[in-house]
Amino acid sequence: MSENYKESLDNIVKRIIKYEQILIVGSEVIRQEGDHNTIVNNFLSQRFMEDYGGSNEDRYLDYPKIIQEHSDEFAASKLNPEMRQLLETGCFRLVLTTTFDPVLENALREIWQKRNLELRVRNIWEEGVKGDIDVAETSLRFNPATMQPTLFYLFGNAKGGAINGDGQKKFILDDNDRIEVITRWIKTPPKNLVNFIRSRRILSLGCKLDDWLFRFFWVSLIGDIKKLRQNGEVAVTLDDEDKEEKRLHNYLEKKIRLFVAPDARKFLCELNARFNNKEIRDALVKELRRSHGVFISYRRESEVDASRLFTRLTTDGFNVWLDTERLEGGDDYRDMIFKAMDSSRIIIILIDSELIQAQHTNLEAEQKRFYYNKEWNHAHELVLNKGNEAPCILPVTLHGCKSDSRLGILPPYIESAHMLDADAEYNRIYQKIDEILNK
Secondary structure, eight states: OOHHHHHHHHHHHHHHHTTOEEEEEOGGGTSSSSOHHHHHHHHHHHHIIIIIOOOGGGHHHHHHHHHHHTGGGGSGGGSOHHHHHHHTTSOOSEEEESOOSSHHHHHHHHHHHTTTOOOEEEETTSOGGGGSOOGGGGSTTOOGGGSOOEEEETTOOSTTOSBOTTSOBSSOOSHHHHHHHHHHHHHSOOHHHHHHHHTSEEEEESOBTTOHHHHHHHHHHHSOGGGHHHHOOOOOBOOTTSHHHHHHHHIIIIISOOOOOSOHHHHHHHHHHHHHSHHHHHHHHHHHHHHHOEEEEOOGGGHHHHHHHHHHHHHTTOOEEOHHHHOOTTOOHHHHHHHHHHHOSEEEEEEOHHHHHHHHHOHHHHHHHOTHHHHHHHHHHHHHHSGGGSOEEEEEEOTTOOGGGOTTTSOHHHHTSOOEETTTOHHHHHHHHHHHHTO
16 A cells, blocks of 8 residues: 555544545445345346236336345345444444445435434435425534534435336436436426535445446536535545546546545455544544544623633634624524534533522523523433433533522422533633533
């Protein structure tokens, strides 16, 4: 392995860790051996002829039924273990696939369910929001580490049925289907998805550049082939023994500065090996833990203290969410605040003597008046509903507020947590946050 190759691998891994790479999974790396699309099509054709018979056109109607009836052939266990190992890093919140059956989808559901997260599935044939991602996820202020895990079928999927109401096929079996899906992509592309991808980079595994359909989608997603000369790497599959593909390899690598790995399976193994390197693994763990972030909930009267704590924590490298720093005019503040809380690992609740007194003297009026109570209620819902994945509630006192002054006043889930003082115990707050994120 040359030094340039190692450096390219390391750079790709670093960008994966920072959620800068969008993964496209092709047929060559889905199963442990063989080309997945070939295996699946042969299996489906055989089952179609044996179990159903009929004309060639009927297969569009019967393939989804065959997939359902022979679910073992499309179970998560069929996924290539090397691919599963890469996906289990948790670094790919968005995965695109050129396949049409549910093997990858089933595996991703298992992987994210272990983290108490639900996989979102999108399909090029779906209309509107069902065929795209949320527009908020295209914002420059959006943290990709908080994206709902998403699988997007570039060429459609057969799992949910063969034909849409307008008679269009939901997955690709021949060149006519390829032309139809390209026409659809040109007319009504998923704009939010494309914008999100163009702000990042594509890592393509097991997709062939000599496949004209994949090449169309690849160029469509990056927007401009010239961009690759400045900042792009894409790992693809080419046959170095073929003279034409060798020339294409040299052109892409030398003229466009595209990183090309002729053997996709070998490259996948090398990528996993880099993740297993202790130095890289430590960087991965650190990035993953800190990317989940810290949310600060406070009374408006404590805004200065909240801002001071935000500055100290961000200076120390933590990813902190504070409304005055993250919200802008026109934002749906309720939606953005709750989404930030949902994706945070820690929720800091700032408590001062005035808050205690207000809660004590007129609890009902205080709860109606201040928005932070809604944040408290939402935090409590997260604690109750997310189990091991629930954020940690970290109460922090201000201005010498005594812990014994809160008994019976604050909600039990806050009162039961150990409180730290923002002024006197900042180092302990830092250590506590680091400890929680390193669990």
